[in-house]
């Protein structure tokens with residue numbers, strides 16, 4: 001008998017609510033016969049916050065933790081001051097659940113039009129640190145609102161936190177083209193950058209087959225446009241990872257095709273899978289959003305639980321769908337159904 | 344009689360030494376009859392550092408300060424640990440000379456091939472704050488080299504520092520298409536982001552003709568690829584400005600066409616003009632580097648000193664050169680001479 005996995009579902013805001021049901025459907029269909037899923041829905045996000053002020057109540061967070069994995073849609077709403085939901089819900093989960101690997105593959109699918117004239121064969125993965133750096137929330141302001149205001153943001157980086165994500169990147173590179181590119185800004189952020197580089201050099205010694213190089217974040221944004229096929233595994237910190245994965249999403253034809261996993265690689269807490277796109281309030285509720293990224297995040301969830309064949313089923317269906325129909329205008333439900341029909 | 348201006352010249356490292364002489368020649372030719380220049384050369388950069396350990400001796404910095412403007416080539420050398428020259432020379436000048444506006448225009452010239460399939464009409468300028476943020480050098484490390492190392496980087500932002508650059512951006516927008524886009528990451532960096540947004544809102548009230556909007560840095564990297572012609576004036580902090588101007592350089596066909604001004608808009612100290620490209624050690628000494636960005640930085644210097652017509656002479660010659668010969672392979676000296684011949 002197939003084992004049953006408990007999945008926490010947090011559709012969140014805007015188009016998150018429209019694409020997440022398709023991720024669930026893809027999950028079930030792909031794993032038919034090998035795994036069953038039991039869903040626990042969490043009403044978290046803008047609507048809930050506006051209704052009763054709750055962002056992520058402790059009791060609900062404990063229930064989320066008791067699941068085997070999390071499917072998340074998107075978080076963010078223009079009616080709510082920037083940062084409240086992002087830091088109180090999305091980042092709080094990433095931090096509290098110690099999801100230290102934020103895994104973001106970028107692939108240019110056949111049938112997708114890249115904005116680049118000569119995109120080449122794009123297929124890399126960004127390993128973004130998920131629990132440190134400028135995302136710690138360590139900062140403050142004095143004399144707020146006066147001409148003498150000073151606002152700070154502190155990037156905290158630990159050898160412990162960096163080493164575990166560096167190891168993950170090198171291990172991943174062994175399964176790929178065996179090349180790791182560290183991205184940082186070590187000519188300016190000399191303390192953090194130097195530590196990242198030293199730890200990469202040390203871990204690299206254990207992986208003699210994996211080559212590695214270094215690029216400044218600014219140079220990286222150039223290569224992502226001028227020569228994106230040069231990359232295999234990009235390893236970087238929380239903020240730089242945020243920035244380049246959006247640019248990477250653009251060069252592979254839009255963030256509508258980019259999924260991500262917030263992974264607790266020690267399996268102490270559940271990992272969380274989400275499209276990298278946001279809640280897109282401008283098209284929310286119109287059955288317009290592309291559910292492909294959400295469906296691909298279900299494939300990442302399956303891989304994470306060890307169901308590689310089921311994940312491949314999703315990948316194949318998505319690839320075939322995009323190749324044949326990628327350039328046609330379809331509704332959310334139509335794309336979702338088309339992909340499901342191919343599985 | 345034409346007034347004589349004193350120009351400090353710091354060719355620096357690598358291709359900086361090859362392109363800077365062309366910036367000087369363009370300066371002279373463009374300003375013939377309206378301004379004369381007297382140059383003071385400074386031997387600063389990698390060679391000097393390796394020779395006698397000096398990076399920016401106080402006495403030399405004082406002499407630099409006594410000039411009317413500075414022409415800089417590029418700083419950085421692979422033989423020297425990242426950060427030493429960048430922070431000790433380039434950033435030290437930007438900070439000590441209070442060059443709080445780092446002005447970086449991006450324009451797609453006719454005749455240049457953008458890596459984008461449909462670049463559209465790209466013509467915007469990034470106003471990057473130059474004396475604050477993560478570039479302050481406020482950070483450190485404890486237990487360096489041990490498994491318990493903690494490295495921090497602190498972004499310091501002041502209302503004083505932000506307001507002056509915000510004002511510059513709105514004033515500049517009045518001379519352009521009257522639109523300012525604030526770029527930050529206020530959903531995560533809530534202290535600094537909130538301060539930037541409040542100050543933008545306040546200053547905007549004094550410029551009712553200028554519209555303004557906000558974009559997260561990650562979303563900005565998408566639009567720079569998918570719709571770069573939407574921008575007019577981009578206003579952002581030191582690090583985000585560093586990142587997006589390189590990406591912008593890529594979409595307009597390479598950083599070989601991008602100049603920048605590190606401007607002390609209060610004229611208390613000289614402003615500094617430099618190409619945005621680096622020292623490019625891989626092609627240094629081969630007469631291969633494109634001097635166009637350096638020549639365009641001479642045009643920015645002329646504009647700064649009030650010689651708009653002379654600056655236009657450079658712009659026209661560069662535009663004509665690129666339109667006719669932009670796609671041919673030429674040496675540094677040939678491009679420089681071709682542009683000069685057109686002036």
Ligand SMILES: CC(C)[C@H](C(=O)O)[C@@H](O)C(=O)O
Nearest residue numbers: 076086090242276530531561
């Ligand atoms: C919504 C925001 C806090 C988040 C981030 O910055 O990590 C998003 O941009 C992402 O990349 O998942």
Ligand SMILES: CC(C)[C@H](C(=O)O)[C@@H](O)C(=O)O
Nearest residue numbers: 187188218419429433585619
């Ligand atoms: C060399 C480096 C310190 C510098 C910066 O980060 O500002 C450069 O990238 C630039 O953009 O001028």
